Amino acid sequence: MSIKIGILGYGNLGRGVEKAVNECDDMELVGVFTRRDPANVSTLSGAKAYHVDELENMKNDVDVLIICGGSATDLPEMTPKYAASFNVIDSFDTHANIPVHFANVDKAASAAGKIGIISCGWDPGMFSLNRLYSESVLPGGKAYTFWGKGVSQGHSDAIRRIDGVLDARQYTVPVPEALEKVRSGENPELTTREKHTRVCYVVAEDGADKERIEKEIVTMPNYFADYDTTVYFISMDEMKAEHSGLPHGGSVIYSGQTGSGDSAKNHVIEYSLKLDSNPEFTGSVLTAYARAAYRMNQAGDSGAKTVFDIAPALLSPLSGDEIRAHML
Amino acid sequence: MSIKIGILGYGNLGRGVEKAVNECDDMELVGVFTRRDPANVSTLSGAKAYHVDELENMKNDVDVLIICGGSATDLPEMTPKYAASFNVIDSFDTHANIPVHFANVDKAASAAGKIGIISCGWDPGMFSLNRLYSESVLPGGKAYTFWGKGVSQGHSDAIRRIDGVLDARQYTVPVPEALEKVRSGENPELTTREKHTRVCYVVAEDGADKERIEKEIVTMPNYFADYDTTVYFISMDEMKAEHSGLPHGGSVIYSGQTGSGDSAKNHVIEYSLKLDSNPEFTGSVLTAYARAAYRMNQAGDSGAKTVFDIAPALLSPLSGDEIRAHML
Numbered sequence: 001m002s003i004k005i006g007i008l009g010y011g012n013l014g015r016g017v018e019k020a021v022n023e024c025d026d027m028e029l030v031g032v033f034t035r036r037d038p039a040n041v042s043t044l045s046g047a048k049a050y051h052v053d054e055l056e057n058m059k060n061d062v063d064v065l066i067i068c069g070g071s072a073t074d075l076p077e078m079t080p081k082y083a084a085s086f087n088v089i090d091s092f093d094t095h096a097n098i099p100v101h102f103a104n105v106d107k108a109a110s111a112a113g114k115i116g117i118i119s120c121g122w123d124p125g126m127f128s129l130n131r132l133y134s135e136s137v138l139p140g141g142k143a144y145t146f147w148g149k150g151v152s153q154g155h156s157d158a159i160r161r162i163d164g165v166l167d168a169r170q171y172t173v174p175v176p177e178a179l180e181k182v183r184s185g186e187n188p189e190l191t192t193r194e195k196h197t198r199v200c201y202v203v204a205e206d207g208a209d210k211e212r213i214e215k216e217i218v219t220m221p222n223y224f225a226d227y228d229t230t231v232y233f234i235s236m237d238e239m240k241a242e243h244s245g246l247p248h249g250g251s252v253i254y255s256g257q258t259g260s261g262d263s264a265k266n267h268v269i270e271y272s273l274k275l276d277s278n279p280e281f282t283g284s285v286l287t288a289y290a291r292a293a294y295r296m297n298q299a300g301d302s303g304a305k306t307v308f309d310i311a312p313a314l315l316s317p318l319s320g321d322e323i324r325a326h327m328l
Numbered sequence: 329m330s331i332k333i334g335i336l337g338y339g340n341l342g343r344g345v346e347k348a349v350n351e352c353d354d355m356e357l358v359g360v361f362t363r364r365d366p367a368n369v370s371t372l373s374g375a376k377a378y379h380v381d382e383l384e385n386m387k388n389d390v391d392v393l394i395i396c397g398g399s400a401t402d403l404p405e406m407t408p409k410y411a412a413s414f415n416v417i418d419s420f421d422t423h424a425n426i427p428v429h430f431a432n433v434d435k436a437a438s439a440a441g442k443i444g445i446i447s448c449g450w451d452p453g454m455f456s457l458n459r460l461y462s463e464s465v466l467p468g469g470k471a472y473t474f475w476g477k478g479v480s481q482g483h484s485d486a487i488r489r490i491d492g493v494l495d496a497r498q499y500t501v502p503v504p505e506a507l508e509k510v511r512s513g514e515n516p517e518l519t520t521r522e523k524h525t526r527v528c529y530v531v532a533e534d535g536a537d538k539e540r541i542e543k544e545i546v547t548m549p550n551y552f553a554d555y556d557t558t559v560y561f562i563s564m565d566e567m568k569a570e571h572s573g574l575p576h577g578g579s580v581i582y583s584g585q586t587g588s589g590d591s592a593k594n595h596v597i598e599y600s601l602k603l604d605s606n607p608e609f610t611g612s613v614l615t616a617y618a619r620a621a622y623r624m625n626q627a628g629d630s631g632a633k634t635v636f637d638i639a640p641a642l643l644s645p646l647s648g649d650e651i652r653a654h655m656l
Binding site for chain 1 (some may be wrong): 344347349350351358401423426427430447452454456457459460461463464465466467468471511513545586587588593594595596597598599600601602606608609611612613616619625633634635636637638640641643644645649651652653655656
């Protein structure tokens with residue numbers, strides 16, 4: 001029997017989930033739910049597109065609803081709302097608001113007897129798992145998270161809002177010397193500027209004042225002012241040819257000790273990702289956790305969960321015997 | 329209230345567990361249980377040493393018994409035996425026998441209403457988790473496991489059994505070119521010889537035939553014949569000065585795809601460990617999972633478990649609120 005999946009929101013992440021679901025023999029994609037006119041939405045796999053309002057009539061047709069919205073305004077409203085009717089899962093990543101979001105989803109999901117997994121993907125998600133595993137095994141060590149090299153969509157959007165900019169792509173790049181220091185187990189104190197640089201590719205309007213644009217970028221508070229930022233002006237053709245992908249990745253490096261004093265021993269744990277497509281990988285993580293949401297709910301569990309609460313075996317379509325024989 | 333820990337077996341691994349337990353504010357070490365005469369065992373922390381037969385009278389004094397024996401003969405007998413009276417955890421690593429060991433421990437632990445976690449450490453253990461998480465997120469990819477650079481105690485022992493050898497240390501070393509090929513996402517087919525080399529430091533008896541010893545090493549079936557092996561003869565002083573530690577480590581590298589055909593995207597996931605002390609890190613993993621064993625049993629669960637069955641949050645002494653706020 002297949003797990004019936006619905007996708008709410010059909011942008012890059014929704015398409016990533018669609019591809020991942022299609023690779024899973026134990027799942028079927030019921031449909032894509034959109035706020036747009038579904039007549040204008042054609043899906044990669046040919047799955048049916050529905051208007052989001054149809055979800056109300058499909059409570060028995062969808063086992064898990066994977067919510068592919070933005071963290072700023074979509075998810076805080078959508079995830080609790082749909083947790084009242086479906087097992088849901090999202091990739092909420094506004095760190096400071098996770099406690100409130102968790103509480104809201106927990107209230108709705110618990111009342112409905114459904115599972116609501118929040119903040120799933122790679123960071124938060126797989127990176128969080130590695131921070132937790134490492135800190136639990138080697139308490140009192142130091143976790144460093146580096147992002148990139150990869151495209152930050154938020155920073156790219158910020159550049160696009162500057163007057164005279166037609167298109168932009170911003171790469172976050174870890175500083176190699178900082179990575180090496182951390183990998184060596186030195187436990188350095190690193191400022192924001194020492195950890196990452198930002199590299200921007202910008203297509204300017206004809207005749208635009210490039211000097212002004214560059215200055216507006218590198219001095220932009222929160223986004224760029226605290227970083228060493230490099231700006232390259234390129235043509236629209238070059239943008240399309242060289243920067244159309246959404247690669248990303250990064251590393252969680254944890255440096256800890258056993259014992260103390262002269263006999264203390266150092267240990268370095270590193271988890272790293274090199275992703276050709278950020279939304280497709282994130283969609284794959286959401287899909288694996290959708291399987292867990294379904295199984296936990298079938299077993300009678302309900303309420304809000306994060307990756308921390310989910311036994312790894314629940315992610316795999318294989319049986320306990322199979323994973324012990326082949327992966328342990 | 330502290331979790332009361334007992335350590336069964338007091339070699340390198342037992343001492344590693346002792347150090348780890350001493351770093352945990354929520355645990356207390358009840359004692360070390362040994363087959364030797366406890367009068368001759370002095371512990372690092374001053375914990376009391378008991379003869380193993382005393383365990384029978386201490387069923388209510390130990391919440392989790394961490395069994396630090398060998399996989400060849402100790403654990404197959406000990407873990408099921410003590411699972412009948414205690415929550416237990418071991419580092420059983422004879423891969424082919426895991427299904428039988430799991431079944432034996434499951435039978436005893438289930439009947440007693442106790443938890444028995446088997447095959448915990450870093451491989452099997454943390455490496456297994458990474459194989460499972462990766463395969464679940466990117467089904468159909470390829471997992472590569474590299475070990476080293478680090479000391480293999482089994483291979484060192486094999487050399488010590490050769491006539492004329494006083495002491496020996498064997499390092500397993502991954503082949504850099506193989507690592508790079510795998511990291512690049514090429515998915516190469518690699519033979520045993522192409523993945524690892526073996527480097528041996530040997531102290532020979534005065535007047536021993538070094539040429540014969542070297543030949544016996546490099547042609548030894550199972551241990552060395554399938555590898556490129558280098559042998560260095562050194563003095564006992566050099567052995568003590570340069571090779572007294574037990575460093576180890578390695579990497580699990582998983583290479584998988586999303587989508588298919590021309591639009592397929594590649595993703596590489598790497599988890600790596602650089603450990604100054606193999607037994608101390610392994611002991612730290614066992615200790616974190618001992619916390620989980622206790623909590624699962626307190627919640628009414630019983631039977632055999634592996635790292636796959638255990639939600640990550642159970643490993644941390646912190647609350648759900650705390651780990652969501654600080655690590656998600």
